[in-house]
Amino acid sequence: MKHVKNNPKNATSNSLNSLWRRKKGVIDVQFNWIFVMIAGFIIFLFIISIVFSQKRNADAQASIGTINQISTLLKSRQQTANVYSEITLPRTDLSFMCDPEADYTRGFTFKISNAERTQLPTEIIFAPPSITTNKIMVWSQAFDLGFPVSVFSYITTADAAILIFNDSDNTNEYAKELYIDLDTASNITHKYIASTTEYSSFARRTIVCFNDKCPSPNNNDYINISPGSSGIFEYGNVTFHKKGQQASADKSLPYITKAGLYGAIFSASSNFYSCQMSRALKQFEIKRALVESRLKLMQDDLPEGTCKLTLEVTVDSEIHPMNNPGFNWNNVTLLYGKSLDLDRDNTDLTMNSCPKIY
Secondary structure, eight states: OOOOOOOHHHHHHHHHHHHHHHHHHHHHHHHHHHHHHHHHHHHHHHHHHHHHHHHHHHHHHHHHHHHHHHHHHHHHHTTOSSOEEEEEEEEEEEEEEEOTTSOTTTSEEEEETTSOOEEOSSOEEEOOSEEEEEEEEEEEEEEESSSEEEEEEEEEOTTEEEEEEOOTTOOOHHHHHHHHHHGGGTTOOEEEESSTTTTTTSSEEEEEEETTBOSOTTTOOEEEEEEETTEEEEEEEEEEEOTTOOGGGOEEEEEEHHHHHHHHHHOSSHHHHHHHHHHHHHHHHHHHHHHHHHHHHHHHHSOTTHHHHHHHHIIIIIIGGGSSOOSSHHHHHHHHHHHHHHHHHHHHHHHTTOOOOO
16 A cells, blocks of 8 residues: 655645635625625615605695695685684794885795795785794784775784783773774683783783883883774774883884774784784775776766765865875874765765765
């Protein structure tokens, strides 16, 4: 039998090859795991991106739906006065902005959360600058100045209250008139108070007082109403006071008609109120110019007599002097007086079987 010697070189080579194969196997396994982890991470990120994309799309669709609901409600209120409505929404951050520098058709916008602002070019709406709520409460009043001009809408929420400052004997007649009239606003919370510590649980409180008989100016925001000689709902002055500020810093502005008074009450600031009233008077000027043109055309078709003469006086003495009113005390008192004259002229025309002004 032939004896085969072991070659040390071959043994060493085989050992090295075996070791290399084992190391290569370990490296292959490690590489495969790294590859699986990277691929899995990429797939995970892809799935997460899809989830977030779907959430963003769902949020965007919900925002669009909410915006459409709010826009529809507010625009519908422009057609009907003295109506109360509610709209239930997902809990929403809502803000309103009136820009006095913008054209009046672009000056008023609202937005929800991070959505784009939505323009309301013709609506006159009084509201706080921002609210977070799942229910919007809307009330409306006609704004007439001898003829229909617009419908004002007022926005509030269930956690807000109008607190009417009255004396302890409950004898303030203006306070009573305001309270009774607010009863027609259905669920809008309004209460008498003789002390500002009452009803402090409301998130937003609008304190209303009359003729400087108001709470402590150091501790309270309030709106001081000074009606004119004709009564609380005709015309007058409103003063917006912020707690702690000097009386010289208070902002005093006129109001006209019940609609205008509630505009001040439902506005959170004098600037917002002034901006919306200025927009309303620009709408008034458009309507006034149309009424004037219509009456001049009617005059041309009428024979000489009482009807023609009454219309001529109406145009020259009432309609034309009301043109381009600014939002100040002198113009407000002028508009109020001329609107009464228009009501009288309209009654005279009706009694004489003449064409009416409106």
